[in-house]
Amino acid sequence: MRAIRAIAVNTFREAIRDRILYLFIGFAIVMVISTKLFGMLTVGDEAKIVKDIGLAAMQFFSMLIAVMMSMLLISREVDNRTVFNILAKPVRRWQFVLGKYLGLVAIVAANLLLITLVLVVMVLIYTGQFDPMLVFAAAMTMLEMSVLAAFATLFAVLTRPILGSLMTLAMFVVGHMSADLWMLTRQLPGTFTRAVIATVYYLVPNLERFNFRTEVVHDLPIPPAAVGWAVVYASACVGVLLFLAALRFQTKDLK
Amino acid sequence: MRARTLVSLVVVGALLAVAVAAEVELGKIPREDPLGRELLYLPSPEMLKIMSLGNPGLAADILYLWSIQYYSGFKPDERFLYLETIYNLITDLDPLYFDVYRIGALIMGIQTGGDQAQLKKSVRRLFDKGLENLPESWQLAEAAAWDLFMRFQDQEAALHYAEIAAARPDASGRIKRMVGVWRDKGRVWTIDDSIEYWKRAADDAEDEYDRTMCASHLYDALVARDRNTLEAVLATYSERHGSCAESWGELIEAGLIREVPLDLVGKPYGIESSDCTIVAFKKIRDL
Numbered sequence: 001m002r003a004i005r006a007i008a009v010n011t012f013r014e015a016i017r018d019r020i021l022y023l024f025i026g027f028a029i030v031m032v033i034s035t036k037l038f039g040m041l042t043v044g045d046e047a048k049i050v051k052d053i054g055l056a057a058m059q060f061f062s063m064l065i066a067v068m069m070s071m072l073l074i075s076r077e078v079d080n081r082t083v084f085n086i087l088a089k090p091v092r093r094w095q096f097v098l099g100k101y102l103g104l105v106a107i108v109a110a111n112l113l114l115i116t117l118v119l120v121v122m123v124l125i126y127t128g129q130f131d132p133m134l135v136f137a138a139a140m141t142m143l144e145m146s147v148l149a150a151f152a153t154l155f156a157v158l159t160r161p162i163l164g165s166l167m168t169l170a171m172f173v174v175g176h177m178s179a180d181l182w183m184l185t186r187q188l189p190g191t192f193t194r195a196v197i198a199t200v201y202y203l204v205p206n207l208e209r210f211n212f213r214t215e216v217v218h219d220l221p222i223p224p225a226a227v228g229w230a231v232v233y234a235s236a237c238v239g240v241l242l243f244l245a246a247l248r249f250q251t252k253d254l255k
Numbered sequence: 256m257r258a259r260t261l262v263s264l265v266v267v268g269a270l271l272a273v274a275v276a277a278e279v280e281l282g283k284i285p286r287e288d289p290l291g292r293e294l295l296y297l298p299s300p301e302m303l304k305i306m307s308l309g310n311p312g313l314a315a316d317i318l319y320l321w322s323i324q325y326y327s328g329f330k331p332d333e334r335f336l337y338l339e340t341i342y343n344l345i346t347d348l349d350p351l352y353f354d355v356y357r358i359g360a361l362i363m364g365i366q367t368g369g370d371q372a373q374l375k376k377s378v379r380r381l382f383d384k385g386l387e388n389l390p391e392s393w394q395l396a397e398a399a400a401w402d403l404f405m406r407f408q409d410q411e412a413a414l415h416y417a418e419i420a421a422a423r424p425d426a427s428g429r430i431k432r433m434v435g436v437w438r439d440k441g442r443v444w445t446i447d448d449s450i451e452y453w454k455r456a457a458d459d460a461e462d463e464y465d466r467t468m469c470a471s472h473l474y475d476a477l478v479a480r481d482r483n484t485l486e487a488v489l490a491t492y493s494e495r496h497g498s499c500a501e502s503w504g505e506l507i508e509a510g511l512i513r514e515v516p517l518d519l520v521g522k523p524y525g526i527e528s529s530d531c532t533i534v535a536f537k538k539i540r541d542l
Binding site for chain 1: 305308309310311312313315316319320323324349351352353354357358
């Protein structure tokens with residue numbers, strides 16, 4: 001446990017020294033603040049637009065950070081040969097993978113926290129009210145990002161940094177489209193084709209399960225069961241992906 | 256070194272100046288820009304939903320902001336191209352977007368050119384879609400009622416939407432009064448129905464002002480009913496005696512009525528003998 005924590009903390013420290021992180025966070029915050037400009041262009045409820053753009057910025061930049069940072073995590077250690085120093089100590093390979101993953105999640109969480117804070121203040125300025133549902137939306141985005149970070153970790157172990165980045169990005173896009181994949185199974189004739197598509201649907205995590213932005217923006221009721229099952233779903237997905245990553249890293253030739 | 260830097264700066268500055276000048280000149284050249292060109296490449300709502308990667312609300316916002324800017328450049332007598340399509344697209348992306356139904360219908364209403372009957376149908380379709388997607392919004396139904404009443408002078412449709420608004424939870428007392436007034440003016444119900452409605456409205460009033468206003472309408476409805484009865488009695492008296500009665504006492508003596516008729520607050524009606532009609536002395540503060 002200590003080894004995992006030490007690797008996670010180190011990963012977090014290493015990442016916050018990276019300028020690219022500040023670039024993304026800076027962009028995200030500027031985007032959230034600039035929602036005021038968009039609000040001025042509308043006729044009607046400005047707060048809706050502020051929330052929509054803010055929540056989308058939160059998701060988009062967290063995704064970018066997860067994708068970009070994950071690639072630097074393991075590949076940098078391997079390329080700089082620092083991985084050997086770590087693994088020479090009483091650290092198992094799966095602990096290394098898990099530590100790297102938790103470090104990445106901590107970076108994304110810190111970024112999300114910052115953007116959420118700015119968004120909450122912006123909405124407070126607009127409406128004069130604190131909207132706790134924005135914090136809930138951020139928490140659900142974090143859940144989505146934890147799954148994406150697990151994908152990023154798996155691809156970081158499996159392949160080269162750029163390809164891994166692209167594959168993580170592709171998983172993000174496909175993860176948001178998988179509901180349409182499910183719709184397709186109903187429209188297609190033939191049991192076999194439908195079974196194949198249904199299998200693909202269940203293999204690719206449905207990231208829309210963590211999307212409660214519409215409910216948050218329109219103050220709609222959120223079924224507690226949907227939140228509970230989303231947590232279970234994310235945990236299971238992360239578990240499977242990290243298990244596969246650890247399994248691959250166990251036998252990976254690092255030379 | 257300094258000379259090289261200076262030359263570099265001059266070259267960059269010169270190229271920048273050329274680029275700016277070219278841009279200015281290009282802007283002056285008239286280009287063929289057919290109306291609605293920008294609208295031809297609008298994707299379907301399904302495609303936009305997918306492209307938004309879980310942010311259909313944001314896609315709806317962007318389209319809505321764009322539509323406001325795009326259509327504010329038109330003149331009222333022009334036919335607004337694809338207006339209904341655009342607002343359908345936005346409301347498909349975010350069916351709960353109240354402002355889009357409201358402002359979309361408003362922009363449609365501004366248009367004075369084209370087939371007005373078709374335009375009214377488009378406005379109604381947009382409102383109907385909104386009312387279906389926002390089943391608790393009495394505000395949208397009220398907006399629909401006023402738009403149909405003011406812009407299209409369609410009292411029947413206006414009343415239809417006002418009734419929808421009044422039936423929705425938490426509807427303001429103002430809406431219920433609006434329904435009653437429009438039904439009275441449109442003569443779509445009997446006086447007895449009107450009296451019954453205003454009695455109930457006064458009993459259910461949400462505050463003193465609302466109660467007074469409902470009582471005022473109830474007063475008018477009761478006067479309308481009493482006018483029918485009493486003016487018939489006055490006419491009978493005039494036929495028998497050759498002139499209109501001066502007071503209720505003459506009618507009681509003639510056996511046409513048993514007692515002095517009173518209004519809602521217990522004050523006697525008056526008789527205007529010059530045209531043989533009744534007079535009601537309504538004072539809001541008494542209601």
